[in-house]
Every structure is written in C-alpha cells, then in structure tokens.
C-alpha cells in the first residue's frame with residue numbers, strides 16, 4: 001500500500017504557520033492582511049467555496065471583506081467593484097469566484113485585478129511570468145502551488161524527474177506543468193487529444209491528474225513506485241450516502257494504491273491545500289504591502 005499524502009494534515013500545519021505569521025504582522029504594523037471575496041450569482045458550489053474561504057480567513061486572523069452581486073450584474077458594475085477593491089488599502093488579495101455568468105467577459109475581469117492583489121494568480125501577467133524563464137510571478141495559482149507544496153512537504157524530489165500532467169486547464173494543468181518545469185522536472189502535458197494516455201502516463205515518476213473524469217486513471221497507467229497527486233474532485237452517485245453521492249478523484253484510488261509509492265486521497269488531498277495556499281498568497285501580499293517581505 002502506497003504512503004498517503006495527507007493534504008488535510010499538511011494544510012492544517014500551513015494554516016497554523018499562517019496564523020502565527022498574521023500575529024507577527026499585527027504586532028509589527030498594527031494591521032492584519034485582508035482578503036476580498038466577490039461572489040456573482042448564487043451557484044451552490046461557488047457559494048460554498050466562498051464561505052469556506054472566508055471561514056478559513058477568520059480562523060487565521062485574516063480580515064475578509066465580502067461582496068455579493070446578482071447574476072444580472074453588468075460587466076461595468078463588476079469592473080467598478082474590482083477597481084474599488086484595488087484601491088482599498090485594507091485589501092491585500094482579491095478573489096472573484098469563478099465561473100462568472102456568460103454575459104461577463106472573465107478575462108476582462110481577471111485582467112482588471114491589480115497584480116499586487118491577484119491572490120488567485122490568474123492575471124495574464126502573473127501567468128505570463130510563470131511561463132517565462134527567470135521571471136517571478138507575483139502570485140502562483142493556489143491549486144497548482146498546493147500540488148508542489150504537497151510534494152515538497154512529503155520530501156519528493158522534483159528535479160530531474162519525469163513528470164506527467166494529465167489536463168491543461170488554465171487553473172490547474174497548465175500552471176502546475178510550468179511550476180514543475182521551473183523545478184527542473186521533464187514535463188509531459190496530456191489532454192483530450194493525447195494518443196495512448198496509459199502509455200504516456202506510465203512514463204511519469206510523478207503523475208498529476210487534473211481531468212475531471214471520475215476514476216479514469218487505472219493501475220496500468222502508473223509507473224510502479226510513482227508519486228500520484230490527484231487533483232480531480234468528481235461526484236458519483238452513491239445510494240449509501242445521505243446526500244446520494246460521494247466525491248472521488250480522477251485516479252481510481254483502490255485500483256492504484258498498491259502500484260504507486262505515494263498518493264493523495266480524495267477528499268483530503270489537494271482540496272484542503274487550495275484554501276491553505278490562498279491564505280498563504282494573501283499573507284504574502286500583505287507582507288509585501290506592509291514592507292515586511
């Protein structure tokens with residue numbers, strides 16, 4: 001049986017570290033970091049995510065500022081909300097919860113967030129810097145940063161390893177591939193047009209799965225001894241649960257757990273790390289703003 005990479009425990013340790021840092025920041029400058037969340041519409045999943053993020057802020061002493069806007073909000077109104085938060089000195093991070101309604105141009109909104117406050121790391125300048133050699137992005141997207149942190153805190157060497165990333169989305173697959181490249185892994189990125197996925201995935205000393213397909217990765221996709229990070233969060237029907245469903249990853253955990261050397265569970269793997277990294281980014285942004293970085 002592979003060693004479990006316990007994202008819940010690692011995230012809890014990071015949150016404790018941030019809590020201590022926030023106390024030190026307050027002692028030094030008499031102010032605490034602030035995170036602004038913007039929720040458009042009332043999607044259940046988005047509402048839950050934003051509530052979890054605000055609660056996590058509260059627990060570590062980061063002040064949270066919340067704006068709720070109706071589904072019908074115009075692009076101009078949303079832009080002026082972002083501009084107001086950009087110029088608010090108490091706000092060090094701005095998080096506009098995605099997805100946005102179809103009538104709003106997501107790229108335009110994300111590009112309007114000041115790069116000094118882009119704690120989600122989705123501003124094109126931050127992604128552009130991440131894509132270039134010897135450039136430092138102001139912020140790195142939270143889920144990809146969480147994947148690297150899980151590897152580092154589990155003492156998994158990245159340099160020189162063959163890393164395979166399944167998925168090329170802007171929020172997970174692409175940025176995590178770039179981060180692995182920065183850490184001197186040899187990176188292969190797979191997507192829906194990749195031929196013979198099992199054979200390509202089997203090359204990976206490190207396999208990161210971010211496709212959004214329940215239990216897609218089977219044991220014969222995994223190089224024996226590989227380290228597997230499962231980013232997928234998929235709900236599948238389960239009549240034994242009160243809710244009628246349960247969450248599973250992109251990797252068939254039971255099928256793969258004795259082929260790899262380490263694996264993240266779902267839930268309890270990468271999920272808790274995303275929020276921990278958001279707090280990390282917000283705290284880093286505040287330290288920069290207060291001249292403490």
Ligand code: NAP
Nearest residue numbers: 143167168169172191192210211212231232233270271274
């Ligand atoms: P996404 O935007 O839908 O991207 C999925 C990627 O997987 C795309 O690049 C797509 O290829 C590829 N893909 C889809 N089906 C495939 C197949 N059958 N074979 C090969 N490649 C395939 O998804 P995402 O936003 O990156 O999210 C991926 C998963 O991570 C989801 O389960 C999501 O819920 C989860 N997630 C978790 C966290 C967390 O905190 N742990 C955060 C964000 C997302 P193409 O580019 O060719 O279409």
